[in-house]
Structures are given as structure tokens and as C-alpha cells.
Amino acid sequence: MADLIYASLEELAGRLGRRELSAVELMQAVIARTKAVDDRVRAFNSFDEADALEQARASDARRAAGREAGPLEGIPIGFKDVIAVAGQPLTASSRMLANFVSPYDATVTAKLKAAGALCWGRLNLDEFAMGSSTENSARHVTANPWDLERVPGGSSGGSAAAVAAGEAPAALGSDTGGSIRQPAALCSVVGLKPSYGRVSRYGLIAFASSLDQIGPFTRTVGDAATVLGAIAGHDPRDSTSLPAPVPDYRRAVADFAASGRRWRLGIPKEYFGAGLDPEVGAAVQAAIEEYRRLGCEIREVSLPHTRYAVAAYYIIATAECSSNLARYDGVRYGHRSSAAKDVLELYFKSRAEGFGPEVKRRIILGTYVLSSGYYDAYYLRAQKVRTLIRRDFLAAYQEVDAILAPTSPTPAFKRGEKAADPLAMYLSDIYTIGVNLAGLPGLSLPCGFTRSGLPIGLQIIGQPFKEAELLGVARAYEARTAWGERRPAL
Amino acid sequence: MPDDLKLDHVANLARLELTPAEKERFAAQLGDVLAYIAQLNEVDVSGVEPTAHAFPVVNVWAEDVPVAGLPVEAALGNAPEQRDQMFVVPKVVE
Numbered sequence: 142m143a144d145l146i147y148a149s150l151e152e153l154a155g156r157l158g159r160r161e162l163s164a165v166e167l168m169q170a171v172i173a174r175t176k177a178v179d180d181r182v183r184a185f186n187s188f189d190e191a192d193a194l195e196q197a198r199a200s201d202a203r204r205a206a207g208r209e210a211g212p213l214e215g216i217p218i219g220f221k222d223v224i225a226v227a228g229q230p231l232t233a234s235s236r237m238l239a240n241f242v243s244p245y246d247a248t249v250t251a252k253l254k255a256a257g258a259l260c261w262g263r264l265n266l267d268e269f270a271m272g273s274s275t276e277n278s279a280r281h282v283t284a285n286p287w288d289l290e291r292v293p294g295g296s297s298g299g300s301a302a303a304v305a306a307g308e309a310p311a312a313l314g315s316d317t318g319g320s321i322r323q324p325a326a327l328c329s330v331v332g333l334k335p336s337y338g339r340v341s342r343y344g345l346i347a348f349a350s351s352l353d354q355i356g357p358f359t360r361t362v363g364d365a366a367t368v369l370g371a372i373a374g375h376d377p378r379d380s381t382s383l384p385a386p387v388p389d390y391r392r393a394v395a396d397f398a399a400s401g402r403r404w405r406l407g408i409p410k411e412y413f414g415a416g417l418d419p420e421v422g423a424a425v426q427a428a429i430e431e432y433r434r435l436g437c438e439i440r441e442v443s444l445p446h447t448r449y450a451v452a453a454y455y456i457i458a459t460a461e462c463s464s465n466l467a468r469y470d471g472v473r474y475g476h477r478s479s480a481a482k483d484v485l486e487l488y489f490k491s492r493a494e495g496f497g498p499e500v501k502r503r504i505i506l507g508t509y510v511l512s513s514g515y516y517d518a519y520y521l522r523a524q525k526v527r528t529l530i531r532r533d534f535l536a537a538y539q540e541v542d543a544i545l546a547p548t549s550p551t552p553a554f555k556r557g558e559k560a561a562d563p564l565a566m567y568l569s570d571i572y573t574i575g576v577n578l579a580g581l582p583g584l585s586l587p588c589g590f591t592r593s594g595l596p597i598g599l600q601i602i603g604q605p606f607k608e609a610e611l612l613g614v615a616r617a618y619e620a621r622t623a624w625g626e627r628r629p630a631l
Numbered sequence: 632m633p634d635d636l637k638l639d640h641v642a643n644l645a646r647l648e649l650t651p652a653e654k655e656r657f658a659a660q661l662g663d664v665l666a667y668i669a670q671l672n673e674v675d676v677s678g679v680e681p682t683a684h685a686f687p688v689v690n691v692w693a694e695d696v697p698v699a700g701l702p703v704e705a706a707l708g709n710a711p712e713q714r715d716q717m718f719v720v721p722k723v724v725e
Contacts, residue, residue: 522672
């Protein structure tokens with residue numbers, strides 16, 4: 142079973158295609174693995190075994206009937222519990238949505254189903270995707286599979302942990318300020334945040350609408366290309382999705398590899414300053430040297446407004462969050478307080494009982510920065526700084542194809558270490574947030590381990606809508622290293 | 632914390648009831664965050680246009696094709712309380 146639960150999607154698709162393996166057998170192996178380890182990892186909020194096996198049987202029937210099978214036919218994919226799958230729970234790891242059942246599929250879900258993938262369990266997160274450790278979940282705390290005393294990162298901590306622990310061959314997450322890349326780095330898997338607008342957000346529970354983006358967790362770069370290819374594309378139901386054709390990412394990655402493309406790569410000096418853990422810094426430097434040995438051109442670039450990214454982000458993201466979460470009022474869905482005597486009290490008490498502390502903090506902050514008299518000083522100024530941050534990146538891309546940086550300033554931290562200090566937690570996203578503000582694609586892939594065995598991630602930041610090139614850069618490094626092949630002892 | 636973060640006023644705008652303990656804790660924590668955020672005042676933003684979305688997409692036209700909406704039963708499926716195909720709420724006017 143070990144070879145099955147850690148096989149790449151590519152390998153699984155091959156075995157399914159040659160009929161050496163059925164989708165039911167694969168699903169059974171994944172269920173067995175999950176049952177064996179998830180009492181320790183706790184990546185899942187829930188899973189529906191009967192439904193998963195039913196989907197697997199349907200996939201085997203399609204294959205038996207001779208329907209043309211794509212690379213995801215029969216492959217189980219886990220879902221961060223903010224992405225709608227019709228008939229399944231959708232909790233956002235919040236008390237507010239503890240009993241919510243999705244009435245429809247998200248666009249990414251519909252696309253994956255159409256590609257033959259199996260919708261596997263619901264994965265834990267920081268409540269409403271607000272956090273960097275998955276400790277803000279109202280469900281339970283997810284452990285890092287590499288060290289059960291430590292956090293898996295967040296907010297998509299369940300997705301990263303499940304893929305790292307062999308509980309899903311791939312998973313979907315969402316990334317608003319680093320919520321795919323940071324947990325991917327802390328759990329030693331590949332995590333890709335696409336360009337803003339590349340993937341439809343329809344059916345994703347909204348946190349910060351100008352920053353949110355859905356993306357895959359996988360164990361290889363090639364697999365990330367496969368999943369991205371399946372979920373990307375214009376959607377009339379998301380007016381911010383880009384009306385442009387989707388490239389064949391798998392082929393593009395193979396073509397770049399075959400041509401031995403020598404990339405021009407930028408190193409932003411602002412990402413290697415104070416606060417960067419020395420072991421993380423050394424691993425990222427070693428990765429840069431590997432690119433140099435590949436014949437890539439390494440150039441220092443400057444992103445001078447980097448130091449303002451976290452501040453601008455916590456204004457923009459909380460402002461959008463306060464607006465988006467206004468819909469949870471106890472009227473149409475979600476938690477309803479039983480203590481309310483009138484409709485106004487219903488709002489106040491339902492929200493007080495349904496939301497956890499971090500969500501409340503962000504609603505308060507977001508409401509404040511948007512309130513009368515403060516809008517220009519905070520929100521408008523932050524949006525202007527966002528323009529400057531974006532310009533920094535676009536100027537750097539005049540000289541380079543992609544940018545290399547650490548994903549997270551530190552390896553996985555211990556549970557409780559930053560839980561009482563929101564600002565310290567916010568600063569753990571310092572290298573990932575600028576990418577969301579600028580709308581760029583970013584990817585984290587394994588690039589080493591600390592002496593104590595904790596994973597380290599290399600972040601590669603691409604140009605707008607050039608995910609193919611981004612994946613090509615990542616694959617060039619992955620092909621020369623074996624960091625992503627290590628497995629946690631569980 | 633800045634004097635002007637009137638927590639009661641903001642919580643009222645957000646329709647969010649806070650306990651005295653939450654108010655005390657949030658005031659200190661949000662004070663730290665606001666002090667950190669204040670560094671944006673160092674940035675010269677004169678003449679800089681604000682960015683609302685990283686890639687503004689304009690004039691996206693869609694064919695006006697009628698499609699079935701969510702059936703009433705599905706739309707009411709998560710309602711805390713319902714009656715006669717409507718959401719039930721406590722009395723709004725006396």
C-alpha cells in the first residue's frame with residue numbers, strides 16, 4: 142500500500158489506465174491510510190466513505206465503458222472545507238457553518254468531476270481561512286505530519302497535511318495571503334497559487350475577494366500542472382475570472398524541460414533580511430546555486446515596497462472580510478442564536494456565538510478601516526501602496542522571468558507559540574503576501590530540511606498568467622533534487 | 632492603542648456583540664496591529680492610483696441565456712427556520 146498512497150497522480154493515472162489498479166482499490170487504499178493516521182494528523186473535518194466509494198465505482202464503470210480517460214479519471218482529491226461540493230458539508234471550520242450543506246458545486250468542483258476526479262474529504266483550515274497555523278479552526282487543531290507537536294501552517298493546513306501524510310494524492314486549497322504556499326512549505330509538498338483570475342472563485346467561501354484564489358496541493362510539480370489544467374479557465378459566474386484560453390500546462394512543462402530553457406531568475410534582496418531563519422536562508426541559497434549550475438542567470442532585483450506589504454494586506458484583507466462576512470446574520474443559513482428577542486439582536490448574538498476570536502478581530506479591524514472618516518487614511522492609502530507593490534514586481538519582470546525567495550521565514554512552529562500574538566502570526570506571511578496583492582502566480586516546492594528534520598520551501602513567483610513558465614522553473618529544480626520524495630514517519 | 636478606535640462604535644457597525652473580556656483583549660491586540668499599520672504613513676503615495684483588483688477586467692459580455700436557478704427547496708435547505716417557502720425571523724416591527 143505504501144507505494145500506492147505516495148504515488149504521483151501521473152503514476153496513478155498510468156496504473157489506472159493499464160487496469161493494474163481500479164479506482165475503487167485506490168479509494169480504498171486512501172480511506173485505509175486516512176483511518177490509520179488521521180487520529181494523529183487530524184487533517185480532515187469529515188469524509189464520506191460511502192460517497193467516495195460510489196464515485197470510484199462510477200469512475201471504474203466509465204473506464205470499462207470505454208469513455209476516454211483524462212489524467213484525473215479515478216483520482217481522489219481532497220477539498221479545503223471552504224470549497225463547495227454539492228450535498229457535502231461546507232463548514233469553513235467555523236461554528237457559524239457547523240451544519241451547512243452545499244446546495245451546489247463550486248466551479249472547480251464541477252470541473253474536477255467532469256475530469257473524472259473523485260471528491261474526497263473535507264479538509265481543516267483556520268476559520269474562514271484566517272490564519273497561518275490552522276490553530277484558528279473551531280473544529281480541531283491539525284498536526285504537522287513531520288512533527289506532530291508543530292503546526293502544519295495555514296490557512297490550508299488540512300490540505301497540506303493530508304497530501305504530506307498520504308491521505309490524499311492531491312488536494313485543493315485557497316490562498317489569500319499565502320494560505321497555499323506557506324503550509325505547502327511547512328509540510329514539504331508542492332503548493333500553487335495561480336494568478337488572480339486564472340481559476341474561478343464561484344463556490345469558494347469568500348474571505349477577501351480581490352485576493353482569494355483556489356489552487357492545488359500535490360507531491361510533484363507535474364501533478365500541480367495537471368490539477369491546474371483541470372480547474373483553470375474563464376467562468377461566467379465569476380466576473381473576475383480571466384476570459385482567456387488555458388494553456389496545456391503539462392505539455393508546457395515537458396517542453397521547457399526538453400529544451401533545457403535557461404531561465405533568468407531574480408533574487409529580491411528584501412526577502413533575505415532580518416527575521417529569516419538561518420537554516421531556511423541557507424537552503425534557499427543552495428537552491429539558487431542549483432539553478433546557477435543549471436545555467437540559469439541569477440540577478441539581484443529589488444522590491445522596495447516589500448516592507449509595507451503586510452500592513453497594506455491587513456487593511457485590504459480585513460476590509461474585504463468585514464464586508465463579505467456581513468452575510469452571516471443568522472437569517473438565511475448559518476448559526477442562529479436562540480437567545481435573540483428581535484431581529485437586531487439576532488444579528489449581534491448569532492455573529493457573537495458563531496465566529497471565533499480571529500474572525501471577530503478581523504471583522505472589527507476591517508469595519509474600522511472602512512468606517513466614516515478613516516476610509517482615506519487606511520483603505521485608500523493601502524490600495525495605493527498595493528499599486529506600488531505591484532509596480533515593483535512588474536519592474537523586476539522587465540529583467541527576469543521569475544523570482545526566487547523563501548516561502549516562509551521559519552520552519553513549522555510549535556502549537557501555541559504564536560497563538561496569543563496576532564501580529565507575530567501575521568508576520569509569518571511576510572514573503573507570500575506581496576504576491577497576492579500583485580495578483581501574481583506563486584508556487585512553493587520542497588528545497589530541504591532543517592537539522593531537526595523540518596521541511597523548508599522554496600517560493601517561485603511568476604509573471605501574471607505565466608503559470609506554465611512558473612511550473613517550468615519549478616520542474617527544472619525538482620528534476621535535480623529529491624527533497625519532495627522524503628516522507629514523514631507516521 | 633490609538634484613542635480613536637472606539638471599539639463599541641465599531642462593534643455596533645459590525646453588528647457584533649463583544650464580551651467585556653473580548654473588548655479588553657481585542658483593544659490591546661488591535662492596538663498593536665494599528666501601530667504596525669501606521670508605517671504606511673511613511674510611503675509617498677501622491678499621484679498613485681489605488682488598485683482595487685490586480686487585473687481589472689472590463690467589458691466582459693455574456694450571452695443572455697436563461698438558466699435554471701437554485702430550486703426553492705435547495706435555497707431553503709440551510710435555513711435556521713422556514714415556513715411557506717420563506718425564511719422566518721423574529722418580529723421586526725411591533
